Amino acid sequence: MPDVRVKICGLRDSAGIQAAADAGAAYVGFVFFPKSPRNVSIADAAMLAVQVPIGVAKVALVVDANDAFLDQLTANVPLDMIQLHGAETPERVSEVRAKYGLPVMKAISLSSPEDAHQIDVYSQVADQLLVDAKPPAGSDLPGGNGHEWDWTLARRKYWTRPWMLAGGLTPENVARAVDLTGARQVDVSSGVESAKGIKDHELIHKFVKAAQA
Numbered sequence: 766m767p768d769v770r771v772k773i774c775g776l777r778d779s780a781g782i783q784a785a786a787d788a789g790a791a792y793v794g795f796v797f798f799p800k801s802p803r804n805v806s807i808a809d810a811a812m813l814a815v816q817v818p819i820g821v822a823k824v825a826l827v828v829d830a831n832d833a834f835l836d837q838l839t840a841n842v843p844l845d846m847i848q849l850h851g852a853e854t855p856e857r858v859s860e861v862r863a864k865y866g867l868p869v870m871k872a873i874s875l876s877s878p879e880d881a882h883q884i885d886v887y888s889q890v891a892d893q894l895l896v897d898a899k900p901p902a903g904s905d906l907p908g909g910n911g912h913e914w915d916w917t918l919a920r921r922k923y924w925t926r927p928w929m930l931a932g933g934l935t936p937e938n939v940a941r942a943v944d945l946t947g948a949r950q951v952d953v954s955s956g957v958e959s960a961k962g963i964k965d966h967e968l969i970h971k972f973v974k975a976a977q978a
């Protein structure tokens with residue numbers, strides 16, 4: 766069985782990128798959402814993206830971004846994937862995919878078995894899915910809240926698109942989450958931070974090791 770592929774999201778500096786790559790991450794994520802403590806500017810991301818080693822995919826996370834922003838982003842930052850983490854409709858997913866010629870990963874939050882219907886809908890249009898927690902009440906962020914959820918909703922699902930498990934994962938619980946769900950890809954942000962927006966390199970290493978144990 767190949768290793769579980771890990772995405773370290775919300776990187777903001779060269780050292781964090783190096784730590785993720787050294788640990789064996791398959792993806793690194795840059796967050797473009799001003800309300801997030803992990804927000805990066807297009808200029809900073811352009812500088813960071815060229816430092817990402819070949820073989821590690823660079824993912825831009827955006828939330829209901831318009832074309833003007835995506836035009837600027839894709840013109841300036843060499844990317845491998847766009848992650849849509851807002852309320853983008855299936856039509857918008859198709860549009861972004863066609864216009865920018867990059868694979869699109871659509872985030873879907875699950876809090877009940879009925880939400881799984883969204884998986885079928887977005888599987889028709891997205892290249893990958895990211896299955897995440899519903900944000901806790903009062904949060905300004907649609908993701909990145911470190912909120913553990915009922916992973917049994919994603920238990921042993923043979924969805925037709927590649928998918929990533931996210932939401933409240935940590936070095937301590939990721940092995941259990943992988944075991945429970947059968948996820949072959951996992952995504953983390955808060956669980957590898959020492960404070961909001963500050964990545965901890967040791968936690969990054971521990972997380973990748975635990976995910977692949």
Ligand SMILES: O=C(O)c1ccccc1N[C@@H]1O[C@H](COP(=O)(O)O)[C@@H](O)[C@H]1O
Nearest residue numbers: 774801908909910911932933953954955
């Ligand atoms: O990380 C953020 O700040 C963020 C902001 C807006 C939308 C999504 C965001 N993060 C994504 O959510 C998952 C789960 O985060 P966590 O591990 O529970 O903190 C993260 O991996 C990002 O893909």
